[in-house]
Amino acid sequence: MRESRARDSILQGGVPIRDAGFAGGGSGVARTEQNGCGFVKPLLLSMVVVAASISCGETEDHAEWRVGCARVSITPEEPVVLLGYGDRTQPFEHVAQDIHAKALAFEDGRGRRAVIVTADLVGFQAAVVTESVSDRIRKETGLERTQLLFNASHSHTGPLVSLDPWSEANAIAHAPLSPDDRRKTIAYTRALQDRLVAVVRDAVSKLEPAQLAWGRGSVPFPMNRRLPRDGRIAMADNPQGRTDRSVPVLSAQTPAGGHIAFLFGCACHNTTLTGADNVISGDYAGFAQVYLEERFPGAQAMFMSGCGADANPSPRGSMPLAERHGRTLGEEVARIAEGPLEEVRGDLGTAYETVELPLQDLPKSEIQERAELPSAEAVTARQMLRVLEAGEPLPTEYPAPLVAWHFGRAFTLIALPGEPVAEYVDLIEATLPNQQLWIAGYSNDCFGYLPTEQVVGEGGHENIGVTLWLWGRDLRRHVGFFAPSVEQTIVGAAARMARRQEP
Numbered sequence: 001m002r003e004s005r006a007r008d009s010i011l012q013g014g015v016p017i018r019d020a021g022f023a024g025g026g027s028g029v030a031r032t033e034q035n036g037c038g039f040v041k042p043l044l045l046s047m048v049v050v051a052a053s054i055s056c057g058e059t060e061d062h063a064e065w066r067v068g069c070a071r072v073s074i075t076p077e078e079p080v081v082l083l084g085y086g087d088r089t090q091p092f093e094h095v096a097q098d099i100h101a102k103a104l105a106f107e108d109g110r111g112r113r114a115v116i117v118t119a120d121l122v123g124f125q126a127a128v129v130t131e132s133v134s135d136r137i138r139k140e141t142g143l144e145r146t147q148l149l150f151n152a153s154h155s156h157t158g159p160l161v162s163l164d165p166w167s168e169a170n171a172i173a174h175a176p177l178s179p180d181d182r183r184k185t186i187a188y189t190r191a192l193q194d195r196l197v198a199v200v201r202d203a204v205s206k207l208e209p210a211q212l213a214w215g216r217g218s219v220p221f222p223m224n225r226r227l228p229r230d231g232r233i234a235m236a237d238n239p240q241g242r243t244d245r246s247v248p249v250l251s252a253q254t255p256a257g258g259h260i261a262f263l264f265g266c267a268c269h270n271t272t273l274t275g276a277d278n279v280i281s282g283d284y285a286g287f288a289q290v291y292l293e294e295r296f297p298g299a300q301a302m303f304m305s306g307c308g309a310d311a312n313p314s315p316r317g318s319m320p321l322a323e324r325h326g327r328t329l330g331e332e333v334a335r336i337a338e339g340p341l342e343e344v345r346g347d348l349g350t351a352y353e354t355v356e357l358p359l360q361d362l363p364k365s366e367i368q369e370r371a372e373l374p375s376a377e378a379v380t381a382r383q384m385l386r387v388l389e390a391g392e393p394l395p396t397e398y399p400a401p402l403v404a405w406h407f408g409r410a411f412t413l414i415a416l417p418g419e420p421v422a423e424y425v426d427l428i429e430a431t432l433p434n435q436q437l438w439i440a441g442y443s444n445d446c447f448g449y450l451p452t453e454q455v456v457g458e459g460g461h462e463n464i465g466v467t468l469w470l471w472g473r474d475l476r477r478h479v480g481f482f483a484p485s486v487e488q489t490i491v492g493a494a495a496r497m498a499r500r501q502e503p
């Protein structure tokens with residue numbers, strides 16, 4: 001059963017992708033796709049650029065950077081339950097668009113390496129995926145945790161990823177699971193882990209000389225979705241609200257100028273599609289990647305989520321709109337990549353830390369009050385009450401991973417965990433006025449929303465706190481509302497890590 005291949009021509013037109021498919025049962029042997037790392041450049045262009053390089057006293061052999069890229073399909077082979085909307089009642093109906101995990105490996109002139117992994121998924125959970133996968137990658141490649149960054153597109157038309165799924169968690173984010181669904185979700189998750197290890201290993205094995213350059217554009221469709229109404233915050237378009245519409249682009253080219261890879265960001269939920277679309281798709285980010293890979297045959301396009309917790313695409317609600325936003329984003333990335341870019345020179349610096357994020361210590365009476373709210377905050381409160389009723393303590397902190405990577409003197413990539421709201425971009429930039437910053441979210445651990453002090457005070461959907469129980473029964477004790485000081489904890493740690501690494 002399963003697949004509609006209606007979009008294959010869009011996905012693979014002209015690009016010789018070896019798509020391994022996804023073995024939901026987990027064969028234990030994960031195959032990966034290669035794309036872009038054997039770029040065949042036009043001979044004439046090659047001669048011109050080499051001649052120019054020699055006149056500068058350099059040759060292709062002395063490129064400062066090396067990069068390698070690899071990709072793997074993570075499209076489920078059989079219908080599994082999706083994560084992202086609570087109004088879907090069954091496993092997905094068909095595959096509207098294949099989804100992928102992709103890896104981009106970097107090596108600087110000193111031989112220092114790092115790998116970014118992106119995927120068309122709702123999120124990467126530390127407890128379910130990134131911790132165990134990083135451990136396996138370290139054993140296979142020698143790469144330490146500080147050298148790995150996982151970023152999910154937050155597509156709401158991606159599979160639930162869990163080793164311990166439970167039906168009670170379905171109130172806001174997924175369909176109920178039958179015993180058979182549960183088995184399929186666990187098998188999918190195990191196979192996904194194998195794929196992620198393999199795709200990193202493959203990217204590292206494909207390192208080749210490269211030039212890195214970066215720039216920034218913007219797109220109009222991200223829209224703030226926190227609308228003050230009747231004394232509360234409703235989830236609806238708010239044109240006056242803060243939104244980060246910037247589109248950072250990192251371009252990797254062969255020394256002769258052939259495109260190897262584009263890493264690009266956008267700070268907006270991948271929710272053009274809604275709960276009515278019970279299909280597999282990468283949403284606008286998936287369409288943007290397809291657009292770029294068709295326009296630049298052989299190159300690999302990778303999407304990184306920014307601080308888009310409080311942004312939805314506008315307008316939204318249909319596949320044609322997802323395709324439209326994807327094309328808008330893809331065209332902007334192409335425009336930036338083909339325009340003047342700042343070359344990335346210098347060394348790679350990587351920092352990774354676990355930071356304790358403070359949770360509110362609420363009396364039971366207040367938790368009971370919140371459990372009656374007409375919003376998603378009530379779901380968190382009810383989960384907290386369950387923990388208390390089981391005689392277990394509520395946590396006071398949540399340990400979250402933060403990343404700061406320096407790309408030479410060009411820019412610093414700060415990768416926040418969870419779903420950060422856009423205001424974090426302003427807050428962090430204000431503390432680091434002397435650095436060019438690329439601030440990503442949805443990185444390394446997706447535990448729920450990451451609010452600022454203002455959002456904690458206002459409430460609303462982005463104040464629902466740690467919602468890890470969505471990803472597994474064994475994670476249900478990690479529940480709570482963030483304290484207002486979570487903002488200072490995040491901003492302070494990010495600034496400290498970025499300064500410590502200052503080039």
Ligand SMILES: [Zn+2]
Nearest residue numbers: 154269309419
């Ligand atoms: Zn979200």
